[in-house]
Amino acid sequence: MKKEIPLAITFISGVLLVLALFIPHKPFGNLEEIFNDWYIIVSGFTFLLGIDSLLGYNFGKLKRKEKDAPYALVLILSFFITLTWGIVEIVRTPEHNPFGPTSTFSLYFYNSIFIPLQATMFAILSFFIASAAYRAFRAKEINSALLLVSAVLVMLGRIPLGQSAAPYVITVIFLIFAVYFFAESAGVTEPKIKIAYILVALIFVALIYPLGFVYFRQHIPEFADWIMNVPQMAGKRGIMIGIALGGIAMSIRIILGIERTYMK
Amino acid sequence: MIELLKKLAGIDRRFIYAAVFLATAIPILTKATMKVEPLPEVRKAYEYIESLPESSVVMVSIDYDAASMPELQPMLEAFLHHSFSKNLRVIMLGHWPLGLPLGQQALEKVAGQYNKEYGVDYVFLGYRPGVAAVIINLGKDFRTVFSSDYAYTPIDSLPLMREVSNYKNVKLLLGLEAGAVGDAWVQYGYARYNLPIILGSTAVSTPDYYPYMQANQVISVIGGLRGAADYETLLGITGEASIGMLPQSVIHLVIIAFIIIGNIGFLVLRRAKK
Structure with missing residues (x-):
């Protein structure tokens, strides 16, 4: 019974909600609203579970005197100070919402501690992104070279300085490729391949002016838009459709009781 | 020269962090705005x-x-x-x-x-x-x-x-x-x-x-x-976003410069290994 009851609840809820969508009349029509109300109420209680889990985990760290126990202590203290202050404000001014954004303490805590901390955490990302871009965007093969060139063009196309900087960036990139192919040709003994390498190098040099100084100087924003609207969107759509089909398959498995990992 | 180019593939991350900091902080402090053509x-x-x-x-x-x-x-x-x-x-x-x-x-x-x-x-x-x-x-x-x-x-x-x-x-x-x-x-x-x-x-x-x-x-x-x-x-x-355009432009260019520098070092290193 321990398994059968949850499975039955899941099956009945799932089937009823599917019916409610396709038969928007009584008694099914109201069901979705009722279920959603229940869902909203249950969602509220998940905060309690979250608090229980968070405190349990951090008290455990303190107990075991783990390396990062001081951080756990800061979290626990912050939690209880905020909670206590909230309760004190309820007692002092019952008509006032102590956890509302206009409460004096909450506002002070939010504006002076929470916002700077969270903004700082996120701002640190810019350092990591720059470092990661430097290390990851390497032209190791054709695919990664395409990714690298696309990334550079989108970055250029999306900034006001992009149009004026584009010719010089394109010149540098194309010169690097030209020098690379020219240097590669030196180590090749087969004449046809040698000529091919040199030709590719020359093509890169020849493209610098028409692409960099004529086309991209004028059209870099449109080109960045094209990358976003065509190749990027095609890939994104494929992923989204895949996720949606996967979601439907998983939902059917859960409703029918084939997928039971959520009960563990 | 080749040795110097090889070093470009492995720049110390602290140098990158310092460059990012300066490229962001200086334009922010100037509070200059840039003209943008709306998308x-x-x-x-x-x-x-x-x-x-x-x-x-x-x-x-x-x-x-x-x-x-x-x-x-x-x-x-x-x-x-x-x-x-x-x-x-x-x-x-x-x-x-x-x-x-x-x-x-x-x-x-x-x-x-x-x-x-x-x-x-x-x-x-x-x-x-x-x-x-x-x-x-x-x-x-x-x-x-x-x-x-x-x-x-x-x-x-x-x-x-x-x-x-x-x-x-x-x-x-x-x-x-x-x-x-x-x-x-x-x-x-x-x-x-x-x-x-x-x-x-x-x-x-x-x-x-x-x-x-x-x-x-x-x-x-x-x-x-x-x-x-x-x-x-x-x-x-002229709001915060307009003021943010210059720092964003500069930091994008700095990141592009690092990508290019990294690739020069990478290509030289790869050729040297061959």
């Missing part, structure tokens, strides 16, 4: 809001928090300026509880500048848990989700809310998105109730929302700090 999608969003009749009810969903504040707060403030200057009425709610005070502070600040009255010209509903369930039930009746506003005032005592029962009375939703709530707005708000939606998103989330724009499921997408700066330009105001 077509931002212009489309602006024109849609322009076309709304006076007194229309628009809704804003605060689905971000302080981490995304630099990109989305200027967007929100620009939207509020636009709405109040056109005498649109604003209902604000949100799905990110920790971001809602940001929304409320901006709402009160901008509403004060236009002498707007709470309950008549704007309402702040606050937060209810359950994202998709909240969006679906709001489409049926706001009262099933919010019987009162954030300050426990019954919504039927607010003149603005007496005119609003569900999405049929709302001319536009602006979803300010730092995560996946925008998907829920499209999947439930638009798909089931035809709610007109403009999504304002962080630059990193923007590609996720482009398919909705191309499929006309949302009116438009305002993406990142650039989108916010474009919006400010269209409104003729």
Whole structure:
């Protein structure tokens, strides 16, 4: 019974909600609203579970005197100070919402501690992104070279300085490729391949002016838009459709009781 | 020379961090602005809001928090300026509880500048848990989700809310998105109730929302700090986003320079190994 009851609840809820969508009349029509109300109420209680889990985990760290126990202590203290202050404000001014954004303490805590901390955490990302871009965007093969060139063009196309900087960036990139192919040709003994390498190098040099100084100087924003609207969107759509089909398959498995990992 | 070029493949990350810091801090301190040519999608969003009749009810969903504040707060403030200057009425709610005070502070600040009255010209509903369930039930009746506003005032005592029962009375939703709530707005708000939606998103989330724009499921997408700066330009105001354009441009160029330098080092190293 321990398994059968949850499975039955899941099956009945799932089937009823599917019916409610396709038969928007009584008694099914109201069901979705009722279920959603229940869902909203249950969602509220998940905060309690979250608090229980968070405190349990951090008290455990303190107990075991783990390396990062001081951080756990800061979290626990912050939690209880905020909670206590909230309760004190309820007692002092019952008509006032102590956890509302206009409460004096909450506002002070939010504006002076929470916002700077969270903004700082996120701002640190810019350092990591720059470092990661430097290390990851390497032209190791054709695919990664395409990714690298696309990334550079989108970055250029999306900034006001992009149009004026584009010719010089394109010149540098194309010169690097030209020098690379020219240097590669030196180590090749087969004449046809040698000529091919040199030709590719020359093509890169020849493209610098028409692409960099004529086309991209004028059209870099449109080109960045094209990358976003065509190749990027095609890939994104494929992923989204895949996720949606996967979601439907998983939902059917859960409703029918084939997928039971959520009960563990 | 070759040895020097090889070293370019392994620059110490502390040097990169220092370059990023300087490339961001110096332009920010100058507070210089740059002229931007608004992107077509931002212009489309602006024109849609322009076309709304006076007194229309628009809704804003605060689905971000302080981490995304630099990109989305200027967007929100620009939207509020636009709405109040056109005498649109604003209902604000949100799905990110920790971001809602940001929304409320901006709402009160901008509403004060236009002498707007709470309950008549704007309402702040606050937060209810359950994202998709909240969006679906709001489409049926706001009262099933919010019987009162954030300050426990019954919504039927607010003149603005007496005119609003569900999405049929709302001319536009602006979803300010730092995560996946925008998907829920499209999947439930638009798909089931035809709610007109403009999504304002962080630059990193923007590609996720482009398919909705191309499929006309949302009116438009305002993406990142650039989108916010474009919006400010269209409104003729100089806000935080416009000031952020120079640092953003410089940092993009610095990152591009590091990518190029890294590749020079990588190619030289690879050739040397051969």
